[in-house]
Amino acid sequence: MGIYLPNPGEAHINGVIVPEEKAYEEAAKQFLMAKVPTLFPGPLVLWDWNEKAAKKATAIRHLYNTLKECVQPGQTPMLIPMPDYRPKYPKINPEVEINPNHPNLTIWHNKIDCCMFIGVHCHQANLSLKIIRGGTSCYTIAMCAQAGHEDAMLSFRDASVEKIMKLAEWVRKLKGTVQPRLTSAKSGASN
Amino acid sequence: MSKERIKISEDLYDIMPSDYQDLVKSATYGKEDRGWKDIGNSKELIEQHSLCAGCPESMAFRYILASLPNPEDTVMVGSTGCTSLVFPMVAVHNIHSLFGNQNAIASGLKRALSVRFPGRTKDVVVLAGDGATVDIGLDMTLQAWFRQEKFTTICFDNELYANTGGQESGLMQKGFVAKMAPVGKLFDKVRLPEIARESGCHYVVQCTVSKPSLIEKVVRNAVMISREIGPTYLQLYTPCILEIGKNSMEGLQEMRDSEKPTERFAYKEFISEPAKELLAELAAKDKEKKAAAKQLAAQGA
Numbered sequence: 001m002g003i004y005l006p007n008p009g010e011a012h013i014n015g016v017i018v019p020e021e022k023a024y025e026e027a028a029k030q031f032l033m034a035k036v037p038t039l040f041p042g043p044l045v046l047w048d049w050n051e052k053a054a055k056k057a058t059a060i061r062h063l064y065n066t067l068k069e070c071v072q073p074g075q076t077p078m079l080i081p082m083p084d085y086r087p088k089y090p091k092i093n094p095e096v097e098i099n100p101n102h103p104n105l106t107i108w109h110n111k112i113d114c115c116m117f118i119g120v121h122c123h124q125a126n127l128s129l130k131i132i133r134g135g136t137s138c139y140t141i142a143m144c145a146q147a148g149h150e151d152a153m154l155s156f157r158d159a160s161v162e163k164i165m166k167l168a169e170w171v172r173k174l175k176g177t178v179q180p181r182l183t184s185a186k187s188g189a190s191n
Numbered sequence: 192m193s194k195e196r197i198k199i200s201e202d203l204y205d206i207m208p209s210d211y212q213d214l215v216k217s218a219t220y221g222k223e224d225r226g227w228k229d230i231g232n233s234k235e236l237i238e239q240h241s242l243c244a245g246c247p248e249s250m251a252f253r254y255i256l257a258s259l260p261n262p263e264d265t266v267m268v269g270s271t272g273c274t275s276l277v278f279p280m281v282a283v284h285n286i287h288s289l290f291g292n293q294n295a296i297a298s299g300l301k302r303a304l305s306v307r308f309p310g311r312t313k314d315v316v317v318l319a320g321d322g323a324t325v326d327i328g329l330d331m332t333l334q335a336w337f338r339q340e341k342f343t344t345i346c347f348d349n350e351l352y353a354n355t356g357g358q359e360s361g362l363m364q365k366g367f368v369a370k371m372a373p374v375g376k377l378f379d380k381v382r383l384p385e386i387a388r389e390s391g392c393h394y395v396v397q398c399t400v401s402k403p404s405l406i407e408k409v410v411r412n413a414v415m416i417s418r419e420i421g422p423t424y425l426q427l428y429t430p431c432i433l434e435i436g437k438n439s440m441e442g443l444q445e446m447r448d449s450e451k452p453t454e455r456f457a458y459k460e461f462i463s464e465p466a467k468e469l470l471a472e473l474a475a476k477d478k479e480k481k482a483a484a485k486q487l488a489a490q491g492a
Contacts, residue, residue, distance in 0.1 A: 041203055048198040057200030081206050086279040089241040096208050 003150040011156045012148065020156065027116070027154055028170035030139050031067060031077075032178035034114030038078040039064055040098050042120030044145070046081050052161075053119075059164035060118060066168040070175040074182045078110060082117075085124045100124040104135040113181070116141040117152070118159060126151055143167075197263065210238050214282050220263040226411075227257045227403035236262055238280040242273060245439025247400055247446060248347055248429040252277055254406040255318070255345065259283065260414055265314040266304070268297045270328065272320035273354050273431075274347060291328030293317045294335035294344060301342045314414050315342035321362040322352050325381055329361075336390040339421040343413040346383070346426045353431040364455060369434060384459050387424040393466040394423040397459040399446035405458075415473060416466045423466075428456040 003015040011023030018026075031037040045056045060079075067077040080098050087101040094109035100120070107115070115138055117125050122144065129140050129151035142152035145159040156163060199207050199215055213234040219225040229235075236256040242249045252274075259265050262283050269278045271290040278285045288296040297317045304313040324332050324346040332344060351369050352358040359372035361381040368375045384397045394416045396409045406427070413423040430445045432438065437445055449456040462470070 041206075046200055046203050046207060048200045054200050054202075057202040061202040079203075079206050081203065081208070083207060083211050089276060089279055093208070096206075 005148045005150060006155070006157055008158060011154065012150075013154050015150070023154055023156060024167055024170040025174070027141050027156075027167055028174045029178050030114045030141065030154070031116075031171055032070065032075075032174055033181050034075065034112075034139065035180065035182060036076050036078060036110055036112045036114070037067055037071070038080055038110070038112045038115045039067075040080055040082055040115055040117050040120070042082045042117065042124070043084060044121065045119030046083055055161045056119065056159075056164065059161045059168075063164055063168040063171070066171050070171050072180050072182075075180050078112065080106060080110070082120055082124075082128075085121070098128075100128040100131075103128040103132050107132055107136045107138050112138055114139040114141070116143055117149075118143040118164070119145075122146055122149070125149055210234075218282065219257070225257065225260070225262075226407045227254050230254075230257050230403075236282040237277070238282070240277045240280050242277060243433060243439070245432060245442050246273075246429075247432070247442040248273055248349070249277070250403075250442075251347060251400040251406070251427055251429045252281070254400060254403045255410050256281065256283065257403075258407040258410040259314070259316065260411055261312060261314050264312060265316060265414075266300060268293045268300065268315065268317045268319075270317075270319035270323035272323055272347075272352075273349075274318055274320055276354075291323050291326075292331055293319045293323060293328060294331040294340070297342050297344075298335050298338065298340045301340060312418060314418060316414065317342060317344045319344075319346060320353075321346055321348045321350065321360050325361040325383055333386070333390050336387060336392055336422045336424070339391055341417050341419075341421055343410075343417045343423045343425065345410075345413075346424070347429045348426050349429050349431040349434070350380075351431065351434055353434055357431075357434040380455065384424070384426055384461065388461040391422060392424045392461070393417075393421045393463040395426075395459075395461040396424075397426040397428075397456065399428040399450045399456050401443055401446040401450060412470060416469060419469055420463070420465050 006012050006017050009020055010017050011020050013023060013026050039060060041060050045053050048054045064079045071077055082098045085100050088099055092099050094106040098106040125142060129149055132138055132140055140152045142149040142155040143159040144155060144157050148155040148157035197215055218234040219229050237252055240249055265283055267283055267285040269275050269285055269287050270293040275287055294317055297315045301315040348362050350363045351360050357370035359376055363376045365376050365379045384395050387395045394413050398405060400406055409425055413425050417423040428446055428449055430442060432442045
């Protein structure tokens with residue numbers, strides 16, 4: 001019962017275990033279809049606390065730049081940080097950041113319809129993914145450095161610089177082959 | 192943790208909200224002689240807060256955070272109350288504890304940090320309201336002092352339960368009528384500074400937060416003594432202007448009025464003999480350092 005997490009070399013798409021290669025293709029497709037494809041880097045990559053973190057940050061920037069190059073007019077990729085996990089009072093500024101305790105605010109405000117979490121500690125990613133799934137129609141992807149996330153619609157595991165770069169390659173490979181959802185009334189995030 | 196580790200990844204620097212960029216660029220982490228005079232010249236370790244306009248507690252927060260001698264290696268333990276609304280906006284590691292449990296949490300935390308980081312100074316500072324310190328958490332507060340746990344306890348004394356509408360607290364003054372305590376307090380304000388002294392605290396101060404330089408001095412003393420000798424306690428009057436019927440501009444005057452020699456928040460200080468020796472030692476070192484700096488400056492000129 002329930003969703004099994006993928007084994008090494010695998011990923012899951014909507015709870016179905018698939019070879020990792022298939023997940024790269026699907027994630028790239030979802031990004032290219034979305035009106036506002038967004039990357040949410042978390043503290044594990046935003047802070048330069050070791051060499052690996054800095055390299056992942058570089059790879060994320062590369063993925064973002066690739067997205068910007070590969071989307072069509074009308075699509076607006078975004079890169080929005082999750083700098084820390086504390087609830088922000090009186091409120092967060094959803095234009096510039098996302099918070100795991102109310103991630104839906106950022107999704108709604110920017111009309112994000114496809115997002116990927118990376119560098120977010122698993123328990124906070126789980127919390128965010130549940131809230132997003134429950135309160136919006138945004139497609140969620142997790143590039144998890146551990147065992148993956150059952151709450152994401154698509155989840156990789158054992159995230160590394162190479163995997164982020166490979167996803168960027170897939171985005172480039174599928175450039176121009178995917179029809180964006182620009183005209184669909186149901187395309188944007190909704191509450 | 193040293194300041195060098197508080198660094199944003201270069202490739203994602205531009206997307207970080209400005210408050211985080213400012214913290215890295217101009218906060219006073221790692222600065223040896225940090226103090227309240229840094230306020231206005233550097234990034235404070237508190238962002239906007241959700242306390243009421245003019246709340247003296249916000250002043251207290253700013254002075255305390257500016258005065259902690261080692262903020263990058265300090266963990267603050269909070270409890271339920273107005274203070275817990277502020278902690279999410281504070282750039283010092285902090286833990287929110289179960290109501291009243293703060294000194295028990297701090298005890299375990301301090302011990303764990305000593306084991307985990309044996310060669311490094313790690314300070315623990317409890318900051319809670321009078322309800323958490325004196326009523327609901329009195330057991331945990333006293334037991335930590337009896338055990339001589341090496342951390343500082345700071346009580347923001349506003350003399351009632353403020354954010355639940357004004358119920359009577361142990362630190363409320365006798366006869367005071369609050370919104371949710373219409374009969375008036377029937378017994379005296381609990382004399383916690385005296386209890387703290389008798390319970391083994393090596394440095395106890397009761398004062399208001401009307402003077403930033405005083406807060407800087409007592410916070411530094413309390414943290415340094417708790418680091419080397421044993422528990423310390425600060426009781427700071429931070430009146431709830433709403434509950435005592437004052438306007439937002441009147442908090443400072445209320446504190447000034449209450450700290451007069453005959454009033455209930457007249458400055459009170461108890462220092463144990465070992466703590467006195469330590470403070471004298473620190474003062475001598477400070478003097479030496481200043482003299483050396485002066486000499487160096489003279490040579491340079």
